[in-house]
Amino acid sequence: MTVAAVVYHARTPWPAATALSGLYLGPAALVDTMGPHLPRFAFTLDDLAAxxxxxxxxxxxxxxxxxxxxxxxxxxxxxxxxxxxxxxxxxxxxxxxxxxxxxxxxxxxxxxxxxxxxxxxxxxxxxxxxx
Structure with missing residues (x-):
C-alpha cells in the first residue's frame, strides 16, 4: 500500500487542490467525459505555512x-x-x-x-x- 503525502513549506498556504481530479485542465465537458479513464486519488497535505x-x-x-x-x-x-x-x-x-x-x-x-x-x-x- 502506498499513501501519497506532500509536505509543503512555502511562505504562503497551499494554493491548489489536494486531489488529482482537481488539477485536470481542459473544458469541463471533456474532463467529465474522460473521468472514468483518469486517475483519481487524493494526497495528504501537510501545509506548514498554515x-x-x-x-x-x-x-x-x-x-x-x-x-x-x-x-x-x-x-x-x-x-x-x-x-x-x-x-x-x-x-x-x-x-x-x-x-x-x-x-x-x-x-x-x-x-x-x-x-x-x-x-x-x-x-x-x-x-x-x-x-
Whole structure:
C-alpha cells in the first residue's frame, strides 16, 4: 500500500487542490467525459505555512521530526535563522538524544547552510564546508 503525502513549506498556504481530479485542465465537458479513464486519488497535505509553531510542537511525535518540519518551515524565509533557532533549542537538545540524532542534525544544519536566505556562516564556526 502506498499513501501519497506532500509536505509543503512555502511562505504562503497551499494554493491548489489536494486531489488529482482537481488539477485536470481542459473544458469541463471533456474532463467529465474522460473521468472514468483518469486517475483519481487524493494526497495528504501537510501545509506548514498554515501550521503555527505551537501546533507543530503539539504533534504527537518525537522532537527530531518536529525539528525537521520546523526547519523546512522556517529556513527559506527567516531573515536570521540562527536567532530563530534559539527559540527551538529545546528541540535541538532533545533531537540530539535520539538514536540517529547526530546524523539527522548534521543533515538539518547542512540544509540550513545550503538553503538559508541570510545565513551568517561565521556564526557556525567560520568554516562553510564548501572547500
Amino acid at each position: 501550521t503555527s509553531d505551537d501546533a507543530l510542537r503539539a504533534r504527537p511525535m518525537a522532537a527530531l521530526p518536529i525539528l525537521v518540519l520546523w526547519t523546512l518551515k522556517h529556513t527559506r524565509h527567516e531573515p536570521d535563522i540562527i536567532a530563530a533557532l534559539r527559540g527551538v533549542v529545546d528541540l535541538v537538545c532533545a533531537a540530539m538524544r535520539d538514536r540517529h540524532g547526530a546524523e539527522v542534525m548534521a543533515a538539518v544544519f547542512n540544509y540550513i547552510r545550503e538553503v538559508g536566505s541570510a545565513l551568517d556562516l561565521p556564526r557556525f564556526g567560520g568554516h562553510d564546508g564548501r572547500d
